[in-house]
Amino acid sequence: MNWDNDDPAVRWAKTERAVIGVTDEGTGQAVWKFYRIYLPVGVAVLLAAGFVVGLWIYGNDPDERVAQVGVGLFFAALGALVGSMVYSAKRVTPLVRPKHAGGLIWLEKPERKALMDQIEGKKQTIPGQVPVLRGAAALVRKGLAPTLLMFPGFMLLYVSQLLTTFSDGWTWFQWLWCALIPFMAALFVVTLRQFRRAGDFLARTGTAQEDSF
Template structure:
């Protein structure tokens, strides 16, 4: 029992100063404004360059589509990393050390289950749990920012008539979108946990 109390005390120290300062709003702005505008703009530039540069066998709508999606994927990667660093990084006060690090595996799993709403919230050690929720939301937000890169790459593969395995890319894309939905769900649930434990 004393060992458990000591672990929680160390976790409480790590939780100092960890706070969400608008992570949800920043992520929403990215997906509703910056990402759509960036993808459309980069796709148009990539397809336009392909129309100008490609000749003979390469001069086809499929090549233009592939070039547009390729440039969009590159832009989403660079833009997502920059947005993560400049915007999401300032939308949260984070400790560089994992808050739940001192806890044992069973305690970490229990904290995560509470954050994701699969069990009833225990009001003890709430500061540690809230800080862990902030860290989880930041990690999920980073994954969600980068996820559209793979969507662009898979669309590029599906739209390529020379690719005999387009159907495999389509199947993987469906599974990938399913996985993205789970990331978004967990991000929302962690936000709900923060909201109800204020």
């Protein structure tokens, strides 16, 4: 984005000042810890609590078991979404230091793509650009981490909506949720791949305190 109509050298100089020195001090480990500990424990507790609420709403009717599970998943989804936002703000975002925001906004789209191609290993790394690339990779991971944390909540929400309306028969509403679930799964894979490639770049271009996750 060229707000000031300046030339490439000026844009690059602004980007250097914004991103050189930005470090990732463990976002991958923090994201993995969320998936390994906090998410399963939280989902288990809220799923059980929601199932009890489902029993209260639908009664102890075997024909409504699917809907009752759907209520449990809805509680788990809300908990996962709220928990992921809090966890991201408190435990993940502060790990990218210092707190620069939008360090790549000075670059035009082709220039940003050229940087990302180097970070993702699609093009050979230009040695003189490594400090900028490392800062950019840290910012990329900072931007992607909250999305990775929120994916499980959205998936649980979609499945819960599908199950709670299951007894109503198949309508366009159910087909909508069925379409969203694989779409979100594919989006998760793409986001995770970008996150990990940025981590791999940091690991191979410096003394990384960060694992490659």
